[in-house]
Amino acid sequence: MKRGILFVVSAPAGCGKDTILEQALKRDINLHYSVSATTRAIRVGEVDGVSYHFKTREEFQQMIAENQLLEHTEYCGNFYGTPRKAVEDMLSEEKNVVLKIEIEGAANVKKMFPEAVLIFILPPSMEELSRRLHKRGTEDEETIQKRLLQARTELSRAKEYDYVIVNGELEKAVDDLAAIVSAEGFRESLNTELIDRIING
Amino acid sequence: MKRGILFVVSAPAGCGKDTILEQALKRDINLHYSVSATTRAIRVGEVDGVSYHFKTREEFQQMIAENQLLEHTEYCGNFYGTPRKAVEDMLSEEKNVVLKIEIEGAANVKKMFPEAVLIFILPPSMEELSRRLHKRGTEDEETIQKRLLQARTELSRAKEYDYVIVNGELEKAVDDLAAIVSAEGFRESLNTELIDRIING
Numbered sequence: 343m344k345r346g347i348l349f350v351v352s353a354p355a356g357c358g359k360d361t362i363l364e365q366a367l368k369r370d371i372n373l374h375y376s377v378s379a380t381t382r383a384i385r386v387g388e389v390d391g392v393s394y395h396f397k398t399r400e401e402f403q404q405m406i407a408e409n410q411l412l413e414h415t416e417y418c419g420n421f422y423g424t425p426r427k428a429v430e431d432m433l434s435e436e437k438n439v440v441l442k443i444e445i446e447g448a449a450n451v452k453k454m455f456p457e458a459v460l461i462f463i464l465p466p467s468m469e470e471l472s473r474r475l476h477k478r479g480t481e482d483e484e485t486i487q488k489r490l491l492q493a494r495t496e497l498s499r500a501k502e503y504d505y506v507i508v509n510g511e512l513e514k515a516v517d518d519l520a521a522i523v524s525a526e527g528f529r530e531s532l533n534t535e536l537i538d539r540i541i542n543g
Numbered sequence: 544m545k546r547g548i549l550f551v552v553s554a555p556a557g558c559g560k561d562t563i564l565e566q567a568l569k570r571d572i573n574l575h576y577s578v579s580a581t582t583r584a585i586r587v588g589e590v591d592g593v594s595y596h597f598k599t600r601e602e603f604q605q606m607i608a609e610n611q612l613l614e615h616t617e618y619c620g621n622f623y624g625t626p627r628k629a630v631e632d633m634l635s636e637e638k639n640v641v642l643k644i645e646i647e648g649a650a651n652v653k654k655m656f657p658e659a660v661l662i663f664i665l666p667p668s669m670e671e672l673s674r675r676l677h678k679r680g681t682e683d684e685e686t687i688q689k690r691l692l693q694a695r696t697e698l699s700r701a702k703e704y705d706y707v708i709v710n711g712e713l714e715k716a717v718d719d720l721a722a723i724v725s726a727e728g729f730r731e732s733l734n735t736e737l738i739d740r741i742i743n744g
Contacts, residue, residue, distance in 0.1 A: 462731070468744055497742045505729040506738060518729060525726035528706040528719060530663070537707060541698045543669055 344535060346372070346433040347526050348455050349440040350448045351519075353463035354493035356475045358509045362463060363442055365516045366523075373523050374437045376429050379405060382420035395425065413443075413450035422447060438523060445499050452502075459526050461519065462503040466510040468494070545736060547573070547634040548727050549656050550641040551649045552720075554664035555694035557676040559710045563664060564643055566717040567724075574724050575638045577630050580606065583621035596626065614644075614651035623648060639724060646700050653703075660727050662720065663704040667711040669695070 353359040367375055379395040381402050390396045397405070402421045405411050414423030424441055432439045441451065451458050465471035471493055475486045500506050505522050509515040530537075554560040568576055580596040582603050591597045598606070603622045606612050615624030625642055633640045642652065652659050666672035672694055676687045701707050706723050710716040731738075 461729075464738065464741055467741055494742055497738060500738050501731055501735065503731050505726070506731050506734050507729055508737070518725070521722045521725035522729060524719070524722035525706070528662075528708055528723060530702060530704050530707050533707050534702065536709070537665065537698060537701045540665055540668055541695055 344436055344532065346374075346435065346437040346439055347523075347532070348429065348433060348451070348458040349373070349438060349523065349526075350451050350458055350460045351440060351442050351463065352445050352448045352460070352496075352503070353509075354465070354471070354496045355489050356471050356478065356493070357463045357465045358474075358512065358515070359442060359463050361512060362507075362509060362515050362519060363440065365512065366519050367440075369516070369520060371520050371523055372436075372438045372527070373520075374432050374439055376424065376432065376439050376441055378441070378443065379411070379414075379423045379425055380420055382418075382422075397421075413447050413454065415444065415446040415450065417444050417446070424451070438527070445496055445502070449502060459505070459522070460503040461505045461507060461522060462500040463515070464497065464500065464506055464508045465493070466508055545637055545733065547575075547636065547638040547640055548724075548733070549630065549634060549652070549659040550574070550639060550724065550727075551652050551659055551661045552641060552643050552664065553646055553649045553661070553697075553704070554710075555666070555672070555697045556690050557672050557679065557694070558664045558666050559675075559713065559716070560643060560664050562713060563708075563710060563716050563720060564641065566713065567720045568641075570717070570721055572721050572724055573637075573639045573728070574721075575633050575640055577625065577633065577640050577642055579642070579644065580612070580615075580624045580626055581621055583619075583623075598622075614648050614655065616645065616647040616651065618645050618647070625652070639728070646697055646703070650703060660706070660723070661704040662706045662708060662723060663701040664716070665698065665701065665707055665709045666694070667709055 351359055351363060366373060377395055379397050381397055381399050384390060384396050406414060410426055411423040412426040412429055414421055429439050448460055452460055472490055475489055507515055507518045552560055552564060567574060578596055580598050582598055582600050585591060585597050607615060611627055612624040613627040613630055615622055630640050649661055653661055673691055676690055708716055708719045
């Protein structure tokens with residue numbers, strides 16, 4: 343039976359992955375977001391069950407124990423994980439699913455789902471990334487410098503991904519992501535039943 | 544150095560590959576057609592050097608002897624081949640190249656260029672293909688039946704391709720091809736220098 347495709351999007355902080363995904367999910371393409379679980383504190387503007395499923399450490403540990411998570415990692419002192427059932431339900435309904443997770447989590451997903459498609463979003467340059475982090479104004483200088491250092495390390499792992507997109511201009515980056523989602527649906531390996539159906543009528 | 548991508552498009556007769564390619568090449572995407580050489584007779588409406596490079600059998604044999612062809616095959620009693628230099632020049636200028644060749648030739652290209660991207664165009668159904676071949680009115684019933692039989696054999700080889708597109712509605716099929724061309728340009732393996740450049744400034 344045909345199943346949906348599992349996409350994973352990662353990017354260093356400030357590369358605009360949230361906005362790109364938000365815009366892509368609004369488009370009329372087969373792409374559905376699966377909400378992650380986390381133990382980090384909820385931020386202003388975030389909605390439980392939409393931004394993340396916010397969990398206590400105890401709840402999170404229980405999800406792990408009950409094998410409810412497809413993958414989980416610790417990042418900056420908090421747990422992040424992907425609830426398994428929501429993903430598997432959507433995939434079996436031929437819905438393409440996108441996860442927004444950091445690099446360690448993405449690598450874990452690829453181990454378990456070798457057919458998952460990993461997309462890395464790059465900043466146009468480190469200077470531009472620095473400019474964006476300063477412009478955001480949500481972090482002090484020390485945190486920004488830490489994030490830039492971390493971004494450099496994370497960028498060096500872009501080679502573990504299947505695709506890379508540069509977020510220079512938002513609309514273009516969304517087009518690029520949409521093209522990848524669309525193209526991956528035409529993979530021969532996903533369409534063997536279709537080919538048989540055409541041959542055999 | 545970054546190079547262009549080599550695409551190969553194949554389809555049974557009547558699946559509309561000529562029209563799809565014609566439309567795709569008119570779009571503002573990085574896609575350039577490389578004209579094949581053939582020994583078959585020129586048809587009404589065809590232009591030498593545009594439709595094909597029309598060659599005598601002697602000229603064609605000489606091109607083979609001089610290693611001027613990237614691949615060549617015999618098909619329905621005529622030789623078809625891909626002039627090497629034009630393709631290599633465009634690829635080294637970072638131009639994506641598309642070849643329109645039949646299945647044996649496509650398989651030969653893939654052997655020599657494992658990184659080539661093979662796209663197969665499918666009819667929506669055998670009934671629809673039959674309708675289109677009849678509508679064209681260029682072949683008698685016996686030839687049409689032969690083509691349909693051949694189409695079935697060719698379709699069974701679609702599994703050797705990377706992507707399959709259904710030509711149900713022309714505009715959609717052109718969009719699909721364009722999405723594949725676009726997405727393939729974002730492959731991580733083609734962008735390692737870009738990643739290094741961003742990291743190292």
